[in-house]
Amino acid sequence: MTDAQETTADSSLRTTGGTPPDDAGSSVLGAPTPLLEPREGIPPVIADQAALAKVIAAFAAGSGPVAVDAERASGYRYGQRAYLVQLRREGAGSALIDPVACPDLSGLGEALSGVEWVLHAATQDLPCLREIGMVPSRLFDTELAGRLAGFPRVGLGAMVEGVLGYVLEKGHSAVDWSTRPLPEPWLRYAALDVELLVDLRNALEKELDRQGKLEWALQEFDAIATAPPAEPRKDPWRRTSGMHKVRRRRQLAVVRELWQTRDRIAQRRDVSPGKVLSDAAIVEAALALPGNVHALAALNGFGHRTGRRQLEQWQAAVDRAKALPETGLPQPGQPVTGPPPPRAWADKDPAAAARLSAARAGVSALAERLNMPQENLVSPDTVRRICWEPPKVLDAGTVEGALRGYGARPWQVELVTPVLVDALRVKTA
Numbered sequence: 001m002t003d004a005q006e007t008t009a010d011s012s013l014r015t016t017g018g019t020p021p022d023d024a025g026s027s028v029l030g031a032p033t034p035l036l037e038p039r040e041g042i043p044p045v046i047a048d049q050a051a052l053a054k055v056i057a058a059f060a061a062g063s064g065p066v067a068v069d070a071e072r073a074s075g076y077r078y079g080q081r082a083y084l085v086q087l088r089r090e091g092a093g094s095a096l097i098d099p100v101a102c103p104d105l106s107g108l109g110e111a112l113s114g115v116e117w118v119l120h121a122a123t124q125d126l127p128c129l130r131e132i133g134m135v136p137s138r139l140f141d142t143e144l145a146g147r148l149a150g151f152p153r154v155g156l157g158a159m160v161e162g163v164l165g166y167v168l169e170k171g172h173s174a175v176d177w178s179t180r181p182l183p184e185p186w187l188r189y190a191a192l193d194v195e196l197l198v199d200l201r202n203a204l205e206k207e208l209d210r211q212g213k214l215e216w217a218l219q220e221f222d223a224i225a226t227a228p229p230a231e232p233r234k235d236p237w238r239r240t241s242g243m244h245k246v247r248r249r250r251q252l253a254v255v256r257e258l259w260q261t262r263d264r265i266a267q268r269r270d271v272s273p274g275k276v277l278s279d280a281a282i283v284e285a286a287l288a289l290p291g292n293v294h295a296l297a298a299l300n301g302f303g304h305r306t307g308r309r310q311l312e313q314w315q316a317a318v319d320r321a322k323a324l325p326e327t328g329l330p331q332p333g334q335p336v337t338g339p340p341p342p343r344a345w346a347d348k349d350p351a352a353a354a355r356l357s358a359a360r361a362g363v364s365a366l367a368e369r370l371n372m373p374q375e376n377l378v379s380p381d382t383v384r385r386i387c388w389e390p391p392k393v394l395d396a397g398t399v400e401g402a403l404r405g406y407g408a409r410p411w412q413v414e415l416v417t418p419v420l421v422d423a424l425r426v427k428t429a
Helices: 002-010 049-061 106-111 124-129 142-149 156-164 184-195 197-211 215-226 247-268 279-288 294-298 308-323 342-348 350-370 380-388 396-405 412-424
Strands: 064-073 082-089 092-098 116-119 138-141
Touching: 049 082, 049 092, 049 106, 064 124, 064 184, 064 197, 082 124, 082 184, 092 184, 116 124, 116 197, 116 215, 124 215, 138 142, 138 215, 138 247, 142 156, 142 197, 156 197, 184 197, 197 215, 215 412, 247 279, 247 308, 294 308, 294 350, 342 350, 350 380, 350 412, 380 396, 380 412, 396 412
Parallel strands: 064 116, 116 138
Antiparallel strands: 064 082, 082 092
């Protein structure tokens, strides 16, 4: 009997088997029960090799899937490294591991090789887990399972409440997890995040099977587990908030110089770049092109709290951009590797615009019938690319090949191919 089943057996609360929430937002009968404490209490934080070795042995000897979660310090520290790793497995209980004190968890990852890892929103945690040597060979993503099953709210708290009937504390999700020592309330919150994750997984597996979607979910989970690490983003400075205001190439160069200077400082100080200089301040300086530190200090984001030395380093970045030759200035926009923005299709290629409109309508109708988000049925980018450049010979086989070429899973190919074949045959009015 699992933790949630034991607790439920001791109370009058009963679930309906993990079905998607009704119009009232809950699939459980009766009021949800607050989950206030981990069943075995808050486990000690593992912060040395001897304690880690015991945890590895315990989890290797455990049975069934392992619940895994990680806490980052987004908005406080540079990058997306893990500052706490939480695990729970039948027979091993729960563990909280400090990856700052124990930065190499590859031994734990190897001990759990071949075991199914249960994560919520796996793509958010997998990069930081990979950095410390933890890479699953099999996984079950409870957030993605909720999407495929048609739940309108797929956050962990909403899923645990709607499926299992328990209320998780929500107060510490955005705290600075790099804090040491971690306060006890935060550790309680972290332990509770994995307390019922396997129970949630089991309920969702039953629901997906009931809806005939379990094989689809397994294909999605396998695609996540086998996906290679993401390539570094090209020209990340172009994602500065407010860039739509920056039109001239010289101004773009200022944004680039200020962004790169800020990034180096943030990395050296291990703080979030936004704590060094805001995006709004970068854009303000790019638009104004200040000639000296006095003009810079008068801009929003460079107020009286900015020290003289800081102002000088920002002004130096502006001056470097202003001194660049024309050949060194960035081009506006990013190189286009795919189709143009859909809003331009009607003018550039009316036939493609008609195909896209028909495809979107068809995909939307199919997603509604299947009770899942359109983007989980098929990637919108894939639909755009196929509608912009359809196969030369238009039939089910060529459309299937195009979908596979863009990474669609077999279940998606089977369902979406007839919709796209019909849409690609649409003619302009």
